[in-house]
Amino acid sequence: MRRLHPSRKICDMHASIQIDLDLPGDLARFQLPTGVNARLTELLDKQDKGHPLSESEKSEAEGLVDLADTLSYLGLKAANAS
């Protein structure tokens, strides 16, 4: 996702679990909630405009990208399972 990359490439945990998913709203579409996605866009836009992110903003943005990736991943799994 643009200049940010997930903070870690190595998978730290593996588990095979059967999940009955009951997910609210945006999460049911395996996307970041609207307000959270807007915040990520705000941070990425700031960076794209040449304003370096603070350390806390960078950590936040990387975490949000990890969350978005994880949701996409769950969405792909759910699509394959259905």
Add this chain to the structure above:
Amino acid sequence: MRRLHPSRKICDMHASIQIDLDLPGDLARFQLPTGVNARLTELLDKQDKGHPLSESEKSEAEGLVDLADTLSYLGLKAANAS
């Protein structure tokens, strides 16, 4: 979680899926990534100090609470499955 409540009580989606989870870092512990949790704390602290959140901040905070709840829920499912 303090004064914020998940934005929706109604479950919008149900699916039963078998997932092989490969989750990075904090997500493997079914918690918000550190930098994202810090942002949520910042927003909640602001609110607790009597500074009302803007509409976008409120939407962001509610989405983050939904994400945290969903991760906890996945963590409970994973614990039950293991």
